[in-house]
Amino acid sequence: MTPEKLGLKPGWGPSKPRSGDPAHPLAAELTRRLGDRKVLSSLSERLNYRYDAIQFGVTPVCVVLPETTEDVVTVVGAARRAGVPVVGRGAASGLSGGAAPMQEAVVVSFTRMTGLQIFPGRREAVAQPGVITLKVSEAARPHGLIYPPDPASFRTSTIGGNLGENAGGPLCFKYGVTGDYVRGLEFVDADGNVHVLDRNAYDLPGLLIGSEGTLGLITSATLRLTPPPRHTRTLLASFTEVGACAEAVSAAIAAGAVPSKLEFMDRACVGAVEDYLGLGLPRAAEAVLLVDTDGDDLDTVQGELSLVEAACRSSGGDVRRAGSDAESAALWQARRSVSPALGRIRPQRMNEDIVVPRSALPEVVRQIRALGDESGFHLVQFGHIGDGNLHPNILFDPRRESVDAVHDLAHRIALVAIRHGGVLSGEHGIGTMKREFMRDAVDPVTLDVLRDVKRTLDPAGALNPGKVLPEAEAPETGEAARVHS
Ligand SMILES: Cc1cc2nc3c(=O)[nH]c(=O)nc-3n(C[C@H](O)[C@H](O)[C@H](O)COP(=O)(O)OP(=O)(O)OC[C@H]3O[C@@H](n4cnc5c(N)ncnc54)[C@H](O)[C@@H]3O)c2cc1C
Incomplete structure (x- = not known):
């Protein structure tokens, strides 16, 4: 399987446009109707709009920068008449390939619609x-x-x-x-x-x-919009065992705590952030939890933090409360720095986004760790553990490591989630990256209903083709087929 087919960002793109390519007729029409300020048609400009944060796609025939809803109507109408698909794009920070065109298309980049x-x-x-x-x-x-x-x-x-x-x-x-x-x-x-x-x-x-x-x-x-809470308190808990960490989360919630933030990082993740920033996170821990409680009444906020602290301690965790706003900010800076920290280890990463029931977390985290060790890839886990949302990240170098093997590992991780009653995506979407895994996650009848919904709103398949839903004609061989049979 080629890297392009996998939808990964391997450092080379599938389309090989030539600098002498004449402007596409659709680009010419849109330039005429919207003005050249709103339409990018030169190759050098178009090349910048073929990817998101994870994947290279096909160079678009042109890029439109609409300023009004009417501009969007104009693009969609002209593209439909020309038989050219339309791909919406924001900041292209997506992690599943959503904004990368998978065939020749017009990209509608919304960066000027900032009202x-x-x-x-x-x-x-x-x-x-x-x-x-x-x-x-x-x-x-x-x-x-x-x-x-x-x-x-x-x-x-x-x-x-x-x-x-x-x-x-x-x-x-x-x-x-x-x-x-x-x-x-x-x-x-x-x-x-x-x-x-x-x-x-x-x-x-x-x-x-x-x-x-x-x-x-x-x-x-x-x-x-909502009023902000008046008080926030932070703690860091470290565990010698991932299962104990997940158990502490369930225990804290069962005790009545509703933390505003409840984040998990495994040992590999903590190590990456420490190598990058050296903020003093406990490197030796197998797992850490970073927790905020918030609210308008300080006693209640402190009380909730105490519930979390007690749950962590009774699960064998070491707990450190942030003593100041600065300490709290440093701890959250550590969490926000995970992405750049991982980027220093390998040039590429495949970022999974599974969600599993909280009760299954210890087993799921353990099984994914075992899959990572067995595969030989550098695998890091972190995520919004309160929601059961995990981000196992496979770090790799496509020049030296097999992209097929990365895909295989990502698929096996997805199957672990499905077997434990989980889903493929909590927040990053399906895009191209998990499109084929949908056959395992969604039964064939339901997939057909989803295709019907798509056909109702987009009969010609003009909007962001090649995303979310796998092709209908492919044989059903996945986990779902076995489960449903
Ligand atoms: C370092 C880093 C950290 C991240 N952390 C998080 C996180 O904590 N939580 C999280 O959820 N995500 C996270 N992401 C993923 C990403 O930032 C989010 O998915 C974000 O919502 C994408 O916004 P964007 O403007 O970049 O959209 P894009 O990537 O440009 O587009 C995303 C999808 O939305 C569609 N789209 C864009 N605009 C429109 C529109 N106007 N109408 C219809 N469809 C449209 C696109 O076609 C595409 O399918 C992270 C990404 C990075 C790089």
């Missing part, structure tokens, strides 16, 4: 898709409000991309994911019609959220 209005009385923000995630909270804060969904990429990711993936983050255990904050959406469908939706009957916005640009292009979102 943002805050309505403090209604505790709402109305954001265009190109708004950077962090900007919503920055704009809301002077009004005593925040927007809680906090992917670690929130300084670069966009609201459109967050909606496309239904992004989560550390705060999501207590506060919920992107979709929990959406009151309404405006989107352009595959025929170029504009729809303005609230979340009543049939919850169509719910269908669009997490659909990875395959059902429509979101042009505006009404987002719920």
Whole structure:
């Protein structure tokens, strides 16, 4: 299997455009209608829009930078008449290949649609898709409000991309994911019609959220805001055994604690962050938990932290409470630095995003560690453990290590999750990376229903083709077939 087929970012791309290629007729038409300021058609410009954070795709025929919903309607209509697919793109920080075109397409890059209005009385923000995630909270804060969904990429990711993936983050255990904050959406469908939706009957916005640009292009979102908690407290717990760490999480929650953040890092992950930043994390621990509790009443916040502390200690953990805001910030800097820390170890990584029931976590973490050891790859685990969301990362160098073997290991990790009642993705989406694994995770009848939904909203398959749903004609041989038979 080739790296291109795997959807990995191997340092070479599948398409080999020539610099003398004439402008595509669609590029010429869109330039005529929208003006050349909004259409990028030179090869050097187009090359920059064929990838996301994990994968190279095909060089687009042109890139459109819309400024209004009408511009999006124009692109979708012209592309439909020309028979060219459309791929929506935010900041391209996605980790499953969502924004990388998999065939010749027009890329609609939303980075100029950055309109943002805050309505403090209604505790709402109305954001265009190109708004950077962090900007919503920055704009809301002077009004005593925040927007809680906090992917670690929130300084670069966009609201459109967050909606496309239904992004989560550390705060999501207590506060919920992107979709929990959406009151309404405006989107352009595959025929170029504009729809303005609230979340009543049939919850169509719910269908669009997490659909990875395959059902429509979101042009505006009404987002719920909430007051920030007045107090936050942090602790770090270290364990000599991963299972004990997972047990402590369940025990703390069973005791009534609802931490705002509940993050897990395994020994390999702690080692990578320590090598990078040297913040004093316990290198010898097999697993660490990083926990925040928050609220408006300090006694309650401290009490909740005590519940977590007691659960950790009774599971054999060593606990250190952050003594100051600075210490707390340093601990969270360690968590946010996982991605760059891993990038120093190998040039490539395949980032899994499985979710399993919390009760299965000890066994799942152990089995994945064993698979990693057996494979010889450098494997690191971390994640939002409160939600059962794990990110096993396979680090590799495609010049020296087999990309097929990486894919095989990723598939075996996905099967571990499925066997334990879990799912393929908590927040990064399916994209191209886990598309084939959908055969194992979703039974054939349900897959057909999903294909029907796609056909209803996008009959010609013009929106982000090659993502999420595997081709229908391939034989059903996966785990699901065995389970369902
Ligand atoms: C260092 C790092 C840390 C990360 N941490 C997290 C994390 O903690 N939690 C998390 O959830 N993710 C995380 N991610 C993944 C990524 O940042 C998120 O998936 C994010 O939501 C993607 O936003 P984006 O603007 O980059 O979207 P893109 O990558 O550009 O697009 C993502 C998907 O959305 C679609 N899309 C984009 N705009 C629109 C639109 N207007 N309408 C319809 N579809 C659209 C695209 O077609 C694509 O399928 C991380 C990534 C990195 C690199």
